[in-house]
Amino acid sequence: MARRLNIGAVRSSFAPWADPAAVPLARFEGVTKRFGDAVAVAGVSLDIYEREFFALLGPSGCGKTTLMRLLAGFETPDAGRVLLGGQDLAGVPPHRRPVNMMFQSYALFPHLNVFDNVAFGLRQDAMPKAEIRARVEEMLEMVQMASLARRRPDQLSGGQRQRVALARAIARRPRMLLLDEPMAALDKKLREETQFELKELQARLGLTFLIVTHDQEEAMTVADRIAVMRDGAIEQVATPAEIYEAPASRYVADFLGDVNLFEARVDRVEPGAAQVRLASAECPAGFTALDDDAPAPATQVWLAVRPEKMTIALEPPPPGTPNVLEGQVWDIGYTGDWTTYLVDLAEDRTIRVARANASRLVDRPIGREDKVWVSFAPDAGVVLTR
């Protein structure tokens, strides 16, 4: 039974990666890059499609920036190939690659004003002057920087600089725009605004964007697909919703959002109901999880459950309810829209349960040190083998 994930995808019809006939715009084929003894990228294969907004997500040092720099041409692979539009990029210097990059530091030329910064790339192509002027003005208009065209970078705010860097990178209409932590230097509010603007821009221009970020929220907000990286390798490539709701590993589950992980062993597989029973020291009654592709009995697994998919109550649930855990509230985090409960199950074992604050008034609010029952539906947990 192929259960469909509850995904409110913005562009549900856009899924070239699911089409076997689709030709990727950029392709990494078993790419490895070493720096001395350190392996920055370890045998990565990856396809990025035309008009896709693709995110490389991972902690610092996971190789995501190196992967992007391999595409830009600032690094050369030690093994494997990087292709763009079917052409092997080996030996093509950065200045001849039809991709443009927006640098994390923005790398605006400090001796040139905003106009000349944006015009820099166009002037390398022997474009007529009038055309350059028109294009630069169009770009500056688009990022709402037209009125500051004569300013120098050091006379701009961080957000303005970021816009100029963006305008400069798209002015040449690259086949692919590479964004290296484009919003790392912005404050939270501006970052969120910019994320949506980037998305809109990408859709409007019909360009392919590749973004490198360590911010999972940012990746989820902007990207059509995310590649989660770890130690130079790719852990999972999927849409944001798939990555969140069906993570491939504990690492992915933990990296994106909060998760409670329960160590367990496969007890019994019920193929008819697409269910699997798990034995676990943490839940004497065992766990029940929905899974149509469960591993064989006795396999060591982990059950990953997101805090917001759990229910917390002061009363025990009716008998027969699956996946019930007993505990005591240890701490409460209130953020207005959500309340997060830290629940002590046993010694040294705390889980997180989140509840949306749907109503303003609650008869009997859950307080610290209250005895509580936490439960979750069989389809709330994901069985992970690694």
Next chain:
Amino acid sequence: MGHRSWLAAIPPYAWLLVFFLFPFVLVAKLSVSHTVLAIPPYAPTLDLSRGAAGVRDFIGGLSGDTYRRLGQDHLYLAAYLSSLKVAAISTALLLLVGYPMAYGMARASPRSRTLLLMAVILPFWTSFLIRVYAWIAILKPEGLLNLVLSWLHFGPVEILNTPTAVYIGVVYSYLPFMVLPLYAALEKLDPTLLEAAADLGATPWRAFWRVTFPLSRPGVAAGSLLCFIPIVGEFVIPDLLGGPQSLMIGRTIWTEFFANRDWPSASAVAIVLLATLTLPILAYQHQQARALEGRR
């Protein structure tokens, strides 16, 4: 800063007063005196024992005649122009030699960078005069250079006592003054900017002229002025390597002072030289101030 912070300003100003302002006033006074066959070889001298009358006689005895003579004698003008020409050409040569050196240093790995920096500074630890004499040994007709050339079956060249020898000596001696400011400017350059230029389609050559060079301009200005200003007044190198016919203002001052015992003329030439250099010195100050501001 405490209320006594002005105390910190005393030593530098005292230094300037003793070692710059006093000598300057002395030389300025000399330049408006006239020569006499006596000791000291100039008049008037200030005789304070005669009180106000002494001061009045002293001031009455001063005149601008030496300056008038300076204007009439074309030799002085020729010496000035020749000095400026030598300084300008030397500075250009220094830039041509020093820029690639500084660029290479700035691009080298941190470890070899230290070594290269030492290589630039190390010659400074031996005597300047010995180093210039060494060039005589190299450039003289039966010297090292011609020895090597004869092995390679090239005819002997006459370099010593020609302007070429002066340029060689000047470029060699002043190179650190050019390389170090250039290195300081180039080392600060963010390599990401060059990546950005390449990313935007600039070939390495164009990236150099559009990004590296404009951004190293403060270093170019500092190095050029730091070399140009002292080279104009350079005496030792043209004297030792340029031979008797080399015409430079430093030599003229020396000749006036020691050969002709004409202290007032020597002083006047020195004052005019200082006035000529005021413009580049101000330019240097202005550039340094701007560089400081830019760092803020």
